[in-house]
Amino acid sequence: MEREYLIGIDMGGSEINAGLVDLNGKVMKKLTIPIDTKATKAKIIESIVFAVNKLKKDKILGVGIGIAGAVDVRRGIAIAPPNLPGWKEVPLKRILEDKLKIPVLIDNDANCFAIAEYKIGLAKKMQNVVGVLVNSGISSGIVLGGKLCRTASGEIGHMTIDSREKCSCGNIGCLEAYSSGAVIERKVKKLLNKKTITMEEIARLAKTNSKVKKIVADAACALGIGLANMALLLNPEIISVGGSVTSIKGFVEAAEKEANKRVRILENKVQIVKANTEDYGILGASSIAF
Ligand SMILES: [Zn+2]
Numbered sequence: 115m116e117r118e119y120l121i122g123i124d125m126g127g128s129e130i131n132a133g134l135v136d137l138n139g140k141v142m143k144k145l146t147i148p149i150d151t152k153a154t155k156a157k158i159i160e161s162i163v164f165a166v167n168k169l170k171k172d173k174i175l176g177v178g179i180g181i182a183g184a185v186d187v188r189r190g191i192a193i194a195p196p197n198l199p200g201w202k203e204v205p206l207k208r209i210l211e212d213k214l215k216i217p218v219l220i221d222n223d224a225n226c227f228a229i230a231e232y233k234i235g236l237a238k239k240m241q242n243v244v245g246v247l248v249n250s251g252i253s254s255g256i257v258l259g260g261k262l263c264r265t266a267s268g269e270i271g272h273m274t275i276d277s278r279e280k281c282s283c284g285n286i287g288c289l290e291a292y293s294s295g296a297v298i299e300r301k302v303k304k305l306l307n308k309k310t311i312t313m314e315e316i317a318r319l320a321k322t323n324s325k326v327k328k329i330v331a332d333a334a335c336a337l338g339i340g341l342a343n344m345a346l347l348l349n350p351e352i353i354s355v356g357g358s359v360t361s362i363k364g365f366v367e368a369a370e371k372e373a374n375k376r377v378r379i380l381e382n383k384v385q386i387v388k389a390n391t392e393d394y395g396i397l398g399a400s401s402i403a404f
Pocket residue numbers: 271272281282283284285288290
């Protein structure tokens with residue numbers, strides 16, 4: 115008997131993660147394709163098509179794509195993804211549907227993440243859910259009353275948490291200027307006088323090097339302030355935190371501790387959890403195609 119599946123694609127700046135997902139939200143098969151930083155748009159689209167064709171099995175109901183930055187969901191246009199330089203108003207849905215002959219949906223990656231947590235993840239059966247992704251930037255998706263809140267911009271990364279550090283957006287004091295992967299990497303590189311560093315190395319160093327530990331602790335503390343603000347505003351049942359930075363042991367826990375110091379006015383503590391799967395990008399993207 116022919117079975118039905120979905121394909122979820124998480125578009126990162128350095129790789130495409132794709133997966134075949136069954137209708138219960140189980141990842142059946144995965145594929146990662148690295149993207150050259152100089153790759154053209156055509157080349158990247160070709161890689162997406164390759165991934166879908168490679169994973170395709172029985173009947174594919176839809177392909178969901180999660181991408182950083184603003185997305186025109188109705189028309190399926192990636193406005194200007196921050197991790198894909200040179201992409202401007204790319205009608206990804208139309209281009210891919212022409213090539214694949216399968217329905218394609220695209221959405222912001224943090225929206226995908228929040229929907230995945232709500233539909234099949236840690237927030238199953240909850241109604242008010244915030245998903246926060248801490249990667250090189252910080253973004254959020256909000257589910258309120260069981261519905262993805264598209265009118266919320268999800269720009270938690272540019273919420274002002276104090277008035278010192280300059281942010282890449284031009285504002286002063288954004289959360290992203292304290293807690294993002296890019297900022298943590300920059301500080302650790304400066305500390306160790308290194309040209310490059312990976313999040314895995316930082317996660318390792320944070321266990322032994324007290325100065326790295328301090329950089330990470332400060333970043334987690336700032337994230338806690340941002341999450342407290344989010345909690346005071348929305349009072350969600352859960353805030354799930356995912357993204358590359360959460361691979362640092364204790365990062366989310368430290369943010370949770372800080373946040374809960376600041377929300378004593380609320381009746382209940384805010385439940386802040388670390389996303390419990392590495393596949394949330396794939397699952398999130400596939401769940402938008404449900
Ligand atoms: Zn900013």
